[in-house]
Every structure is written in C-alpha cells, then in structure tokens.
Amino acid sequence: MVWRAVNPATGEEGEEIQATPLEAVESMMQKAKMASIPWRQTPVAERLTYLRRIRYYMTEHFEECAELIVQATGKPLVEAATHELFIVADAIKHMEDCAVKTLKTRKAKTPLTLFGKQSTISYHPRGVVLVIAPWNFPVQLAMIPALSALTAGNSVIVKPSEVTPLVGKLMERIFAEAGFPEGLVQIAHGDGALGARLIEAEPDYIFFTGSVQTGARIQQEAAKRLIPTTLELGGKDPMIVFADANLERAVRGAAWGSLANSGQACISVERIYVERSVYTDFVTRLKQEVSRLHQNGTEDTDLGSMTFSKQVDIVSDHVRHALEEGAELECGIHPEQWRLSKGLQVQPIVLTQVNPQMKVMREETFGPVINVMPFDHEKEAIELANDSSFGLNASVWSRDLTKARRVADLLECGGVCINDVMVTIANPYLPFGGIKHSGIGRYHGEEGLTLFCHQKAVVLDRGTKPAEVNWFPYAGKYPVFGRLIKSWYGSRRSLVGFIRAYLELMRKSK
Numbered sequence: 001m002v003w004r005a006v007n008p009a010t011g012e013e014g015e016e017i018q019a020t021p022l023e024a025v026e027s028m029m030q031k032a033k034m035a036s037i038p039w040r041q042t043p044v045a046e047r048l049t050y051l052r053r054i055r056y057y058m059t060e061h062f063e064e065c066a067e068l069i070v071q072a073t074g075k076p077l078v079e080a081a082t083h084e085l086f087i088v089a090d091a092i093k094h095m096e097d098c099a100v101k102t103l104k105t106r107k108a109k110t111p112l113t114l115f116g117k118q119s120t121i122s123y124h125p126r127g128v129v130l131v132i133a134p135w136n137f138p139v140q141l142a143m144i145p146a147l148s149a150l151t152a153g154n155s156v157i158v159k160p161s162e163v164t165p166l167v168g169k170l171m172e173r174i175f176a177e178a179g180f181p182e183g184l185v186q187i188a189h190g191d192g193a194l195g196a197r198l199i200e201a202e203p204d205y206i207f208f209t210g211s212v213q214t215g216a217r218i219q220q221e222a223a224k225r226l227i228p229t230t231l232e233l234g235g236k237d238p239m240i241v242f243a244d245a246n247l248e249r250a251v252r253g254a255a256w257g258s259l260a261n262s263g264q265a266c267i268s269v270e271r272i273y274v275e276r277s278v279y280t281d282f283v284t285r286l287k288q289e290v291s292r293l294h295q296n297g298t299e300d301t302d303l304g305s306m307t308f309s310k311q312v313d314i315v316s317d318h319v320r321h322a323l324e325e326g327a328e329l330e331c332g333i334h335p336e337q338w339r340l341s342k343g344l345q346v347q348p349i350v351l352t353q354v355n356p357q358m359k360v361m362r363e364e365t366f367g368p369v370i371n372v373m374p375f376d377h378e379k380e381a382i383e384l385a386n387d388s389s390f391g392l393n394a395s396v397w398s399r400d401l402t403k404a405r406r407v408a409d410l411l412e413c414g415g416v417c418i419n420d421v422m423v424t425i426a427n428p429y430l431p432f433g434g435i436k437h438s439g440i441g442r443y444h445g446e447e448g449l450t451l452f453c454h455q456k457a458v459v460l461d462r463g464t465k466p467a468e469v470n471w472f473p474y475a476g477k478y479p480v481f482g483r484l485i486k487s488w489y490g491s492r493r494s495l496v497g498f499i500r501a502y503l504e505l506m507r508k509s510k
C-alpha cells in the first residue's frame with residue numbers, strides 16, 4: 001500500500017509513503033531476533049556511542065529536522081525544536097550519563113539467615129521491543145523509548161503513527177546515520193493493522209503511547225500472549241490556581257500549558273480551577289493573553305495548526321456540547337463557523353461557565369481549548385481535580401509552597417508541577433507515566449532503562465560447607481528454628497540466643 005503524507009497546516013499532499021506489507025512482519029521479527037544476539041553482548045558504553053552519533057546528527061541537522069517535523073505535524077518551529085529535538089537530545093545525554101551505572105550488576109543486602117552468601121541483581125535485555133507511537137510528538141515519543149530499549153541491549157521495531165509518516169521516514173534516516181548493525185532498529189510504516197500484526201508476531205516487550213481505547217486493545221492482545229507492556233495513555237490534566245499565586249505567571253502558564261502544540265499533548269492543561277476571589281481577574285487576563293498570540297504560519301508563530309482532522313472533529317464536538325449545555329465562549333470561534341478546508345488552524349477557545357459533567361471537562365479534548373471554573377476552598381479544588389478517570393499530570397499554583405506541596409501530594413496522578421506546567425516530561429531524570437486510565441508503568445529516569453530489561457537475582461555461596469542448616473535431615477530441628485526466629489525477630493531480641501540456636505542447627509545438619 002502507498003499513501004501520501006499531508007501537511008496539516010496547508011492541506012497539501014507531499015511525499016508518497018510505501019507501507020510495510022503485513023507479510024513482511026515475520027521476517028522483520030526474525031531479523032530483529034538475530035540482531036539482538038550480538039547486541040546484547042555489546043558493552044553498554046559501546047552501545048552509547050551510537051546514541052551519541054544520533055545526538056550529533058540531530059543537532060547538526062537541527063533546522064532540516066525541525067522543518068520536516070513542522071511539515072508533518074503543523075506545529076510551530078519553536079515547538080519542533082523544544083518539544084522534540086531538545087527533549088530527545090536531553091534524553092540521550094541522560095542515558096550517556098547514567099546508563100552504564102544503572103545497568104551494571106549491583107550487590108543486594110543479604111538477610112542474616114543467608115549469612116555468608118553474596119546476592120546480586122543483574123540486568124538483561126528482554127529481546128525484541130516493539131515501540132508503537134502516536135502523532136502528537138512523533139519524534140520524542142518514538143525515539144526515547146526506542147533509544148532506551150537499544151541502550152538496554154534490545155533490538156527494536158518502531159511503528160510510528162500513520163498520521164505523521166514523514167517522521168517515520170526521518171527516524172529511519174537518523175537511525176541509518178547512526179550506523180546501527182543491520183536489523184537492530186527497524187521502522188514499520190503503516191496503520192493500526194500493521195501494529196496489530198506486529199503484536200501477533202510476539203515481540204518480547206511492547207511500549208505503547210496513544211489513546212486509552214487502543215491501549216486497552218493492545219493490553220488484551222498482549223495478555224493473550226503474556227507479553228509485558230508499558231502503556232502511556234491520555235490525560236485530562238487539572239490546573240489549580242490559588243488566590244495567592246503569582247497571577248501573571250499562572251495566566252501565562254495556563255495559556256501555554258493549554259495551547260502549546262495546539263493542546264495536543266497528553267499533559268496539556270485541560271481543566272483550570274481558580275480560587276473564586278481571583279477568578280474574574282484571572283479570566284480577564286487570560287483573554288488578553290490569548291488574544292495577543294499569533295497564529296500566522298511564520299517562523300515566529302505562537303500557534304500552529306492541529307495535526308489530525310479526526311481530532312479536530314472531537315474538539316468541535318466537545319466545544320459544541322459545552323456551548324449547548326450553557327458554557328460561555330470567551331475567546332475563539334463557534335465550531336459552526338470553523339472554515340478548515342485548507343489547513344487545520346483552530347483558533348484558541350476559552351470557555352467559562354463549564355461544569356464537571358460536560359464532555360469538555362471529562363473526556364480528553366486534545367485541542368486548543370481552555371476551560372476555566374471557580375472553586376471556593378482547597379478541599380473542593382482537590383476533589384474537582386481528582387474527579388477524573390485520568391491521572392497523568394497536574395499543576396498547583398500558589399506562593400505558599402507548603403500548601404502547594406500538600407495539595408500536590410493529594411492529587412491522583414503520576415506527576416505534578418508547582419508554579420509551572422508540563423515540565424515533568426522535560427526532566428529525563430524523573431520517571432514519567434500515569435495512573436488510572438492514563439496508563440501503566442513509567443519511563444524516563446532509571447526505570448526508563450531497566451523496564452527494557454528483566455532482572456536476574458543471583459545468590460552465590462562459596463560452596464565450602466557440606467550443607468545448609470535448613471536442608472535435610474529435619475529431625476530435631478523444628479524447636480530450634482522456633483528459638484532462632486524468636487531470638488532474632490521477636491520482641492526480646494537476643495544475639496546470643498540466635499547464635500546458640502544457629503550452632504545447634506549446624507550440629508544437627510552434620
């Protein structure tokens with residue numbers, strides 16, 4: 001099958017993309033398996049030299065990469081640079097800093113009952129990792145898991161989103177430039193059917209980023225085959241603004257956190273709760289802030305286009321529903337008047353008079369829509385924020401950092417920013433992921449590497465004693481084990497009692 005890349009900002013058709021035939025999946029999997037064998041023996045430091053080459057290639061070809069990402073997604077150039085290229089470079093640097101140490105065999109403590117033995121934990125690659133990626137940050141959400149899996153010693157098959165196929169092509173080029181051994185990283189170009197076929201071919205691990213619906217389907221297919229998975233799914237992130245917050249910063253943070261990437265981020269701000277005493281001021285300032293943003297398709301544009309026409313339909317549906325249910329359109333155009341025949345530039349929308357029952361406050365909108373509602377006290381703000389099936393990120397805005405931390409602790413989500421927004425994903429040293437329907441598992445941080453390994457526990461005995469005290473024969477040992485456990489773990493701890501019992505057990509074991 002062949003399909004054409006479309007520039008979502010202009011509607012123009014671009015390069016032809018040749019889909020990977022479904023019949024090719026079996027041989028891709030074989031190639032990946034073969035390539036993983038020598039790669040797992042390659043020292044971590046040597047694996048990292050390939051990542052360094054990618055870092056250099058991406059930075060030396062920065063403009064070319066950024067422009068191609070813009071063509072594929074419609075996002076502003078600044079966002080192609082900061083949300084995609086910078087983040088990947090940071091993640092590579094993090095792996096260069098930490099991977100050797102993180103993946104090294106390490107000692108574990110040994111309990112007294114295993115006195116004299118050594119315990120270690122070692123990390124072993126899982127084999128072939130399948131990375132299935134979405135279209136909203138098509139570079140970072142494919143490359144970071146892929147590079148982490150490679151660093152951990154796996155071979156990788158990446159299935160980029162069919163919505164942004166040019167990025168799939170770009171990644172193919174970047175991996176080729178790095179000179180990875182044949183078959184170690186392969187890109188499978190195609191849609192969900194190809195993703196499903198890749199799962200049927202039984203990779204050793206699936207790292208999925210995408211919608212809740214697809215994530216649940218993938219989890220079911222993986223469960224049938226007992227394939228472990230990480231699921232990075234959707235979000236409906238709340239922002240809580242207290243009256244004592246730096247209001248200018250909170251307003252600007254609200255606009256950026258809601259509208260960056262046209263709101264097509266899993267950690268976009270999708271619900272804003274503002275303490276009633278500053279609510280009117282907040283909304284007035286927010287309208288001013290939004291109205292001064294540029295959406296002009298130039299290098300300096302603040303707002304790009306949306307990426308995927310089906311997502312535009314979801315945004316339109318949520319906004320219409322909210323307006324029908326009594327929401328107030330403070331900024332933007334009613335969806336009935338959207339004219340998006342050439343490009344998917346949706347003007348930012350600010351809604352007030354929203355309530356928790358509206359779709360726009362419950363379901364992931366994933367578009368340039370800002371919903372603001374007031375709250376009266378801290379407990380209410382926390383309850384409103386937690387009233388969601390999602391739990392990815394959140395933000396809390398207050399000058400009282402003790403209060404902000406207290407609230408952050410009580411929010412049901414995988415990450416919180418205090419007086420900031422969306423930046424948990426930008427620190428590769430922090431784990432990233434969600435709870436509830438936002439997903440299962442974490443990546444980034446040390447876990448971002450170890451998740452692509454299975455851990456092996458090794459206990460070593462020098463082998464000089466003839467037997468262990470708990471081995472056969474058991475005759476006469478039961479009461480002595482009673483004394484041993486009481487002397488060591490009971491309320492009247494006695495080292496002497498423990499040693500006596502232990503020596504007696506040794507005598508009985510001869």
Ligand code: NAD
Pocket residue numbers: 132133134135136137141159160161162190191192193194195196197199209210211212213214215217218231232233234235265266364366392433434438439
């Ligand atoms: P999607 O679920 O439609 O598609 C994601 C990927 O899955 C695509 O590559 C698609 O081809 C593939 N796919 C579809 N059906 C499949 C199947 N049956 N088997 C295997 N693969 C299949 O998601 P999307 O619209 O591309 O991405 C947007 C979603 O991703 C949003 O919900 C967003 O919140 C979420 N997301 C989550 C994170 C996170 O880190 N938590 C980050 C970004 C995006």
